[in-house]
Amino acid sequence: MSRPSTASPGKPGRKRRPGRPTGTAHTAAIRSALLKAARELFAKRDFTAASVREIAAAARVNPAMIHYHFGDKDGLYRAMLQETLGPVLQKVQDLMDRSGRESQTSIHDALEAVMTMLAREPWVARLIVREVLAEEGPFRELFIREFAAKGGGRLPALLEREIASGRVRKDFDPTLGALSFMSMALFPFIALPVAEKVFGIRMTDTFTRRLVEHSTRLFYEGAGHKSSRTRRDESRSRGGSKAHG
Amino acid sequence: MSRPSTASPGKPGRKRRPGRPTGTAHTAAIRSALLKAARELFAKRDFTAASVREIAAAARVNPAMIHYHFGDKDGLYRAMLQETLGPVLQKVQDLMDRSGRESQTSIHDALEAVMTMLAREPWVARLIVREVLAEEGPFRELFIREFAAKGGGRLPALLEREIASGRVRKDFDPTLGALSFMSMALFPFIALPVAEKVFGIRMTDTFTRRLVEHSTRLFYEGAGHKSSRTRRDESRSRGGSKAHG
Numbered sequence: 001m002s003r004p005s006t007a008s009p010g011k012p013g014r015k016r017r018p019g020r021p022t023g024t025a026h027t028a029a030i031r032s033a034l035l036k037a038a039r040e041l042f043a044k045r046d047f048t049a050a051s052v053r054e055i056a057a058a059a060r061v062n063p064a065m066i067h068y069h070f071g072d073k074d075g076l077y078r079a080m081l082q083e084t085l086g087p088v089l090q091k092v093q094d095l096m097d098r099s100g101r102e103s104q105t106s107i108h109d110a111l112e113a114v115m116t117m118l119a120r121e122p123w124v125a126r127l128i129v130r131e132v133l134a135e136e137g138p139f140r141e142l143f144i145r146e147f148a149a150k151g152g153g154r155l156p157a158l159l160e161r162e163i164a165s166g167r168v169r170k171d172f173d174p175t176l177g178a179l180s181f182m183s184m185a186l187f188p189f190i191a192l193p194v195a196e197k198v199f200g201i202r203m204t205d206t207f208t209r210r211l212v213e214h215s216t217r218l219f220y221e222g223a224g225h226k227s228s229r230t231r232r233d234e235s236r237s238r239g240g241s242k243a244h245g
Numbered sequence: 246m247s248r249p250s251t252a253s254p255g256k257p258g259r260k261r262r263p264g265r266p267t268g269t270a271h272t273a274a275i276r277s278a279l280l281k282a283a284r285e286l287f288a289k290r291d292f293t294a295a296s297v298r299e300i301a302a303a304a305r306v307n308p309a310m311i312h313y314h315f316g317d318k319d320g321l322y323r324a325m326l327q328e329t330l331g332p333v334l335q336k337v338q339d340l341m342d343r344s345g346r347e348s349q350t351s352i353h354d355a356l357e358a359v360m361t362m363l364a365r366e367p368w369v370a371r372l373i374v375r376e377v378l379a380e381e382g383p384f385r386e387l388f389i390r391e392f393a394a395k396g397g398g399r400l401p402a403l404l405e406r407e408i409a410s411g412r413v414r415k416d417f418d419p420t421l422g423a424l425s426f427m428s429m430a431l432f433p434f435i436a437l438p439v440a441e442k443v444f445g446i447r448m449t450d451t452f453t454r455r456l457v458e459h460s461t462r463l464f465y466e467g468a469g470h471k472s473s474r475t476r477r478d479e480s481r482s483r484g485g486s487k488a489h490g
């Protein structure tokens with residue numbers, strides 16, 4: 001194995017501190033190279049345990065650079081997720097802020113944002129499985145605080161707005177609904193290695209689009225044939241059903 | 246740490262072979278004790294990596310007994326899952342065989358069977374996360390073949406029957422529907438450590454029952470308010486809607 005080439009730290013005397021240093025383009029390039037190398041290592045199907053040393057070797061920088069830029073491996077994971085999940089979390093916030101009136105738009109757009117990201121960046125689901133769900137360490141707490149709470153945690157409020165606007169039925173539980181949304185959005189990616197074999201699916205762009213449309217319609221309309229809906233619903237069907245039209 | 250007490254193997258000269266030996270009540274008791282100890286170790290929140298040695302120590306038997314009864318750790322996992330998932334897989338098969346006519350029964354019963362089992366045996370979801378989703382070893386293949394294929398793998402056919410019977414709409418995709426079913430049934434348990442914090446839920450018996458009812462109704466009816474369903478659906482609503490009543 002070739003020894004990774006070393007790169008001189010920007011300010012060698014300075015105490016290492018996680019986060020982007022205010023240094024030169026050179027240090028920014030090293031940070032970038034580390035994030036890219038980590039993403040590529042994680043994207044590999046046969047990934048088992050990317051050590052700090054392996055990531056540094058793949059980026060062709062000294063392992064000390066990971067400590068300099070990210071503090072530790074958890075800091076690197078956090079930076080990777082911030083870059084990739086940031087726009088999705090912003091999208092959920094935008095949907096909250098928007099006074100949209102179109103039917104099905106919020107849930108569709110939120111599902112599309114989450115699922116498209118997970119399909120394009122397969123390392124995200126694997127990182128969640130390995131470092132958040134399977135491990136009980138401090139990274140789980142960090143993930144909950146900085147990502148899950150800002151994504152899934154905002155969904156009950158988004159669903160409450162859908163109820164208030166009349167798009168979602170009054171007796172729908174926003175917390176259980178948020179859990180169902182997260183289930184539909186994340187599980188196909190979390191369980192992809194099994195789903196590929198059991199259902200013969202492949203997470204192509206076309207499949208992802210179909211899954212987004214399917215999940216949106218299932219969420220709003222359900223799978224049931226109209227004539228076999230519950231009697232309660234049927235019996236209160238009115239003559240003019242376009243009151244909200 | 247106290248040394249685990251040893252138990253004499255039933256047939257010491259015999260070549261070890263996985264699976265229940267045809268031996269005495271004593272060997273059956275040892276097998277039982279090992280399965281119980283493994284379940285208890287797995288049920289602990291702070292579980293990190295139950296080694297063969299730890300499981301044997303907890304069961305107060307010689308580690309060689311694991312090899313004798315189960316071949317290896319994967320064989321032990323397999324036996325644990327067979328005991329617990331067996332009745333659930335049988336339930337799915339029964340639903341397939343049944344010529345039931347009641348609306349919503351199949352999906353409700355299947356969701357209830359899977360979710361009640363996962364709520365009562367929290368080690369199952371953790372075993373799936375750690376040994377199937379996070380690990381790419383031979384146990385994943387075994388799990389897919391012996392459990393996932395016999396559970397989730399039968400759902401598309403079950404949904405096709407629901408479509409044929411008129412309970413599920415004709416344009417519903419049975420494969421995507423099966424994936425959504427598995428998402429709703431498994432994700433709340435797979436992601437429980439995160440969901441507990443983000444949504445403030447606790448997987449009590451009462452909560453599990455609510456989640457089963459919520460998921461069944463979401464699956465068949467969706468969350469949408471009736472008056473805001475797609476125009477396509479609305480425009481074909483007929484005068485008498487109880488044709489299947």
